[in-house]
Amino acid sequence: MTIQTSICPRCGKPSEEGLCPECRAADVRLLTCEPYVTTIYCPVCESQKRGKTWSDLQMPREDLVTELAVSAVNIHEDAKDVRVTVRAEEIASNRTACTVEVEASLYGVPVRETCKTEIRWQRESCDRCSRISGGYYEGIVQVRATNRKINAYEREVAVNLAQQAEESLQQSGDRFSFISDLDDTKDGVDITVGTQHLGQEIARTITGALGGRFTTHPKLVGEKEGKALYRITYSLRLPFYQKGDVVVSHGNYFEVRDIDGHRLRVFDLTAGVARTLPEGEIERLLGNVREAESALVVFTQPGVVGLMDPKTYRTRELNMVSWTFPVEGEPIRVLRDEEQDRLVIVG
Ligand SMILES: [Zn+2]
Ligand SMILES: [Zn+2]
CATH class of the missing domain: 2.30.30.360 (Myosin S1 fragment, N-terminal)
Known part of the structure; x- marks a missing residue:
């Protein structure tokens, strides 16, 4: 009796059936590439358009380049252990040349191929930037204080909180929650917002941080797709x-x-x-403890503390206050009471 063995009809090496793995791998195109892929982006905010939907770019630009280049590539379905690397080169402001290299295993034979594709960047103003440039808004948050002007600190807190609210709503996918204008007025700050959701959120966080209250004043401004369109003024009053x-x-x-x-x-x-x-x-x-001066503790005695007045450099004696722990040679914070000509320890 004889042992049944077969050989590869092309190269003559032993083979279990038909062509040997090397000859099969050599017959197969591992890679095919589209010559280019087109992508639409907003030149102002870098949002990307997929289908009809705009979204903020959630990844670094180089990752987007890799993703787009890979989307132009077809890898043979029999390939295993696929590794892809992309080299990109900007060849014009709207064109990126990409070389895609693929290493894989075909029928147990290691193979490597490269192909070239190109990303074409098409500019289009996104839905959000179109709204902003068209002057669209749904509300204004007016930050004011009771019987006084708001101060620089409150201005800064209000603006920071407004920008944080904008960022967190946009990150949660609410694209139209934008701030289109931040206006310093004589008495306060006006914040123009793209959605009522954002206006409400800004008014809520500012009064949460700085105290005070707000009232809402809707005004009918027209109709949009059969629905009444309101603009809301959020009238915010910080406490005196x-x-x-x-x-x-x-x-x-x-x-x-x-x-x-x-x-x-x-x-x-x-x-x-x-x-x-x-x-x-x-x-x-x-005054406010934010404006406190720093006074050096000169001596401490039971019930008495000696502080160097930071303006006159003279030592002043104050009654010790039980909740502070002055240390000789260390500073302590004080406010000045001009009317009583004394320093007040604030901690
Ligand atoms: Zn062969
Ligand atoms: Zn945009």
């Missing part, structure tokens, strides 16, 4: 007193910690305890 204000009541000093309507939650800077204080019992405003 702010967190960190030091106020005088019945001759004592209090730091404002929170504002709840006309009642203030305060910290008694003499006794070191928290309490509430009706606004009507406040005699005057000293």
Whole structure:
């Protein structure tokens, strides 16, 4: 009896059946490439259009280039252990040449092929940028303070919170929640927003951080696709007193910690305890702890602390306050009471 063996009809090497793996692999095109792929993007905000849908680019541009180049490539379905590398070169402002190299295994034979494709970048103003440039908006958040102008700190907090709200809504996919205008006015800040959702969110976070309240004032401005179109003014009033204000009541000093309507939650800077204080019992405003000066502790004695006045460099004696722990040679923060000619320790 004889052992049945077969040989490859092309190269004559032993083969289990028909062509040997090397000859089969040599017959197959591992790769085919489209000559180019077209992609549409917004030149202002870099959003990408897929089908009819715009979305913000969620990946670095080089990853997008790789993804687009790979989308132009067809790899043979029998390939296994596929590894792809893409080399890209900008050849014009709207064209990127790509070389795609694929290493894989075909019928157990290692193979490697490259092919070339090109990405063509087509510019188009996205849905969001079209709205912004067309002047579309759905609301204005007006940040004001009660019986005073808002200060630089409040301005900065308001603007930062507004921008954070814009970013977090956009990241959650709400593309039209944009801020189209940030306007410093004489008394405050006006924030123009693309959606009522964003307006509401901004008003909510600013009053959460700085106190105060807001009211909403809708105004019918027309119709859009059969639906009434409103613009809303979010009228925001920060309280007269702010967190960190030091106020005088019945001759004592209090730091404002929170504002709840006309009642203030305060910290008694003499006794070191928290309490509430009706606004009507406040005699005057000293300043805010953000503007505190730093005074050097010259000496400490039971019940007395000596501070160097940072303006006159003279030593002043103050009653020790129980909740502070002054250390000789270290600074402590104080506010100046011009009316009583004294320093007030704020911690
Ligand atoms: Zn063969
Ligand atoms: Zn855009």
